[in-house]
Amino acid sequence: MAQKKDKTKEIKVPKVPHSKCDTAKENKTGSWRDQRPSIDLSKCIKCAQCALHCPDGAIEVDETGAHINYDYCKGCLICERICPVKCITHKKEEK
Ligand code: SF4
Ligand code: SF4
Numbered sequence: 001m002a003q004k005k006d007k008t009k010e011i012k013v014p015k016v017p018h019s020k021c022d023t024a025k026e027n028k029t030g031s032w033r034d035q036r037p038s039i040d041l042s043k044c045i046k047c048a049q050c051a052l053h054c055p056d057g058a059i060e061v062d063e064t065g066a067h068i069n070y071d072y073c074k075g076c077l078i079c080e081r082i083c084p085v086k087c088i089t090h091k092k093e094e095k
Pocket of ligand 2: 039043044045046047048049050051061065066082083084085086087088
């Protein structure tokens, strides 16, 4: 019987871009933020869960990890709650 191929080795990091939606571009929700998330890239496993759940498309994931576009991040902290390795933390936004 033929051996099954290990498909987990074929998984590539998905490239999830910042929002390209025109209405989102016009509505920079970053000014609403009173909590500022930040990502510890040394712990990020590039799973893209944060980007997929961010309501404002404010997170981009590339080969180096996840990056937040603070023009659009409104500080809801869904990303922090969803991150499986807890590499997103936050502090109060300084205005
Ligand atoms: S805090 Fe909310 S808006 Fe900001 S990056 Fe995380 S999920 Fe997106
Ligand atoms: S959810 Fe966490 S581990 Fe996954 S890409 Fe985002 S910051 Fe990295």
